[in-house]
Amino acid sequence: MNTFELNILASDKPFFKGPCESLIVPSLDGKYGILPHHSNMIIAVVPGKLVYVPLGQPKQEVAVSHGLAKVENNEVLVLVDSVERVEDIDAQRAIQAIKAAREALMQKRSIREYRIAQDQLDRAMNRLRLKGKTDFLKDRDKE
Amino acid sequence: MSSLRDIKQRIKNVKSTEQIIKAMDLVASTKLQRVRAQLEGARPIYYELKRITEEVGSLQSAQSHVFFRDQEVKNTLYIIITSDRGLSGSYNANITAKALEHMNQGKNEMLFIIGAKGYEFFKKKNKNIIRTVVDVADAQVYYGAERVAHWVIDHYLSGKVQEVFLAYTRFKTVLNHEPLVERLLPLEKNTVSLPSGYGRKYEPDIHAFIDQLVPLYLHMNLFRAFSESHTSEQAARMVNMDAAGKNATEIIEDLTHLYNRRRQAMITQELSEIVGSTNILNIR
Numbered sequence: 001m002n003t004f005e006l007n008i009l010a011s012d013k014p015f016f017k018g019p020c021e022s023l024i025v026p027s028l029d030g031k032y033g034i035l036p037h038h039s040n041m042i043i044a045v046v047p048g049k050l051v052y053v054p055l056g057q058p059k060q061e062v063a064v065s066h067g068l069a070k071v072e073n074n075e076v077l078v079l080v081d082s083v084e085r086v087e088d089i090d091a092q093r094a095i096q097a098i099k100a101a102r103e104a105l106m107q108k109r110s111i112r113e114y115r116i117a118q119d120q121l122d123r124a125m126n127r128l129r130l131k132g133k134t135d136f137l138k139d140r141d142k143e
Numbered sequence: 144m145s146s147l148r149d150i151k152q153r154i155k156n157v158k159s160t161e162q163i164i165k166a167m168d169l170v171a172s173t174k175l176q177r178v179r180a181q182l183e184g185a186r187p188i189y190y191e192l193k194r195i196t197e198e199v200g201s202l203q204s205a206q207s208h209v210f211f212r213d214q215e216v217k218n219t220l221y222i223i224i225t226s227d228r229g230l231s232g233s234y235n236a237n238i239t240a241k242a243l244e245h246m247n248q249g250k251n252e253m254l255f256i257i258g259a260k261g262y263e264f265f266k267k268k269n270k271n272i273i274r275t276v277v278d279v280a281d282a283q284v285y286y287g288a289e290r291v292a293h294w295v296i297d298h299y300l301s302g303k304v305q306e307v308f309l310a311y312t313r314f315k316t317v318l319n320h321e322p323l324v325e326r327l328l329p330l331e332k333n334t335v336s337l338p339s340g341y342g343r344k345y346e347p348d349i350h351a352f353i354d355q356l357v358p359l360y361l362h363m364n365l366f367r368a369f370s371e372s373h374t375s376e377q378a379a380r381m382v383n384m385d386a387a388g389k390n391a392t393e394i395i396e397d398l399t400h401l402y403n404r405r406r407q408a409m410i411t412q413e414l415s416e417i418v419g420s421t422n423i424l425n426i427r
Contacts, residue, residue: 009191011285011363013184028347028355041344042195044355066359068352070195072343079188079195081359112297116290 002036003055005075010083015062019055023076025069026050034069034076042070045080047126061086063130065123082123089127097124147409150402154395161391167230168384175317175377178281182314182370189367192360199356200332204349209300210357211330218251220295220304222327222365224311224372225261227278231376232383234312234320235260238372241322242310243268253304255291257369284373288366292358295365299328311368312375318382320375327361 006020023034026048045067053059067080101121105114145153199205206212223242225235239261246252254270256262259277266272274294279287298304307328313321345352 009188011185011188011366012181014187028351032346039344041346042352043346044352066355068195068356068359070191077191079191079359081362112293116293 004034004036004038006052006054006078007076008050008052008078008080008083011081015083016052016054020076021053021055022051023053023078024049024051025078026064032069034071037074038071038076040072042068044068045078047122049126049130050078050080050083061130063089063127065126066119084127086130089131091128091131094124094127094131097121098128147402147405150398150405154398154402157391157394157398161388161395164384164388164391168381168388171377171381171384175374175381178370178374178377179314182367182374185363185367185370189363192356192363194335196330196356196360197334198337199345199349199353200330201335201337202349205353206332208350208353210328210353211332213329214305216250216305218253218304219306219308220253220255220298221246222255222291222295222307222309223257223261223265224309224368225256225258225264226372226376227259229260230383231380234376234379235264238310238312238322239264241324245308245310245324246270250306279369281373284369285366288369289362291365292361295327295361296358309364309368311372314371314374314378317378320378327364330357 003019003021004023005018006023007017008015021036025032025034025043025045027043028046031048032043045064047063047065049061050064051059051061063082063084063086064078065081067078069079070077097120101117101124104117105121109117200211221242223238225238229235235258252271254265254272255274255276256265256272257276257279262272262275262277276287276291295307299307306326308324309327310322310324313323315321
């Protein structure tokens, strides 16, 4: 079986290390799939769903935030702000974060504060989406 | 000459101080373990990001990017990480002295101080302090570092500063920590020589990639520097409290000896007085 070595590092801890069969990272231009023997490259990662298949195991889906992924000689290194397993996501907290971020976006503040709030909103929405609790997001669209 | 009662009082005082010292020692060592774990978690991603940033900086096509380009320096920003509390030996003195030594090059300095001790120090030196952060809760360090990174990038991009330095204390071992001043921006160029035929592709393109990379790199760098400093602070405090505890034990021992000797001398004196007076009585 063809595999590559995957190493995922979060800001607070090394998250995963081991042989993998495939990997999909969320990038600026959309989802980017990586299979064994991919050509060398570096890619910017944006908040979204990262999917990887460890050798001989079912596929894993995790929520990631900003970062980057590096492919070098069949070794993939993923560096991201945060990595969370779906079961570790606190939906209630994400909903709170969305509300707070939307509140912050409504107020007229500096561009920097706007960007920070936007980032927070992105991250929280991403968590909620992975959790499969899109009802909350839909409800708001109806309003 | 101090009386017996005075000595007793002093022993009591030193003993209660010793209790406090021991408690602080304990607190510092548990805190040390926690922040050390945090530091060990932050280091791997930092080193990888640093390597990638260095590689990018060695590419010809990246050097025109604003984060790498050298500019004429009018204002220099210093970010100095100190502690909020004292009783950590020479920890604060070392880092402030190192930062001060690095300054004074005729450039216009702006200071961003983290920690109350550094603020007091540089205020006395009449430095231009533009921002201070004190009393950072441990839990907020991570997002705090992100905010600081955004703030620094804003200042840099708006042209308020042309150079950014970071002063922190690197944690090597419990007994060995080193104050350091490093340049954050502009990023270092040509630090590594790329192997020939270096054909790595950057997605989406090199400039957009740098725009993504640099905030993350600065954030992680600051977060790691906070952690390094914090760990060093707790280690310094623990070592100092350990030494202070030993000193206190020594003082107590000395004082107890003194007390016992004094008491013995008094008893001997009283005895000889009694014997002397009985002798006089017996002669009569």
